[in-house]
Structures are given as C-alpha cells and as structure tokens.
Amino acid sequence: MSRATASQTAGPYWHLIDFPEWADLLRPGGPNADAAGERIALTGTITDGAGAVVPDAMVEIWQAGPDGRYDGAFHGFGRCATDAGGRFRFVTLRPGAVPGPGNATQAPHVMITIFARGLTRGVSTRAYFAGDALLAEDPILSLVPDARRGTLLAQPAGAGEWRLDIRLQGDGETVFFEV
Secondary structure (H helix, E strand, C coil), X not given: CCCCCCCCCCCCCHHHXXXXXXXXXXXXXXXXXXXXXXEEEEEEEEECCCCCECCXXXXXXXXXXXXXXXXXXXXXXXXXXXXXXXXXXXXXXXXXXXXXXXXXXXXXEEEEEEECCCCCCCEEEEEEECCCCCHHHCCCHHHCXXXXXXHHEXXXXXXXXXXXXXXXXXXXXCCCECC
C-alpha cells in the first residue's frame, strides 16, 4: 500500500467529510430553519482547464445573512460535493450587502472555496448576483478587470435559482482571490 506524501494534493477523500444536508442551509431542524429572507438556490458546474467536469470536488460557501451580518442569527456556512457531472447546489437565503474597506459597501455575494484533486490548497472566489444595483460600487469587484468580472456574476436560472459555473484554469478561468 502506498502512502501519501507531502507532494500529493488533497483529496479525493471528500466522502469522509461530506454531509449532504449541509448544502441546504434552510433544512428543517437546521440552524436557519426559521430564517426570513429571499430563498434562493445557488448552482453551477466546475470544470478544469481542459473543460472536463470535476466530479470529485468539495465546495464550501460562506455568506452574510439577509441583514448583511456575518455574526447575526443566520448561519451562513454550507458544504457539498460535486456530483458525477461536476455540479453543485446550495439552498440558502440571498445575502445582504456587507461593509467593505474604507467605509464602502460590498454588493451581496457568496464566498466560495473549492477543494479538488490537482489543487494543493483550496481556491476561493465569489458569486455576485447579476443586475444588483451595488455591483458598480463594490470595492472588491472594482479590483477585477472589466473583461473578467463576468466570471463572478451568478446569472438568473429560473425562479429563485442563480447559476455560477466555475472554470479552474484556462480560457474563461474564474477569478480567484488570495485569502
């Protein structure tokens, strides 16, 4: 039996830490079961540099509550594994705007971290909501070149559903942040 070495990447042992119910932040009996706000689903597909789906990634989200607070009553952490088609799906509440650097306001967004084979550490990005009035003023989004901002904009994909596909590298690579 071979042993893992320091040069190997993390995973694909996500099944050891995957609790499928964590993808539904509004699940009955969960910490947000009675939370008020706009119910949404955040979905997407993760692909690698060659455009192939990544069926064995772990996706984590962290977000503010509808009131724009991270320390409020809303528990904004979720986790799910991608399926055989590289798809992820979270059920949550649409987050509110949050304070940003220099007394600026950040547009509502969901922070996303992806762990997958071939990555020595997770990569982090954001899902903003296309059409939100605060996008033009967001101090973090304004750091991203105009030509690449679209990789951070979740698009409406039906009633209450927002879709953000994530490309790990290559043409159309999603913008990732150093955190």
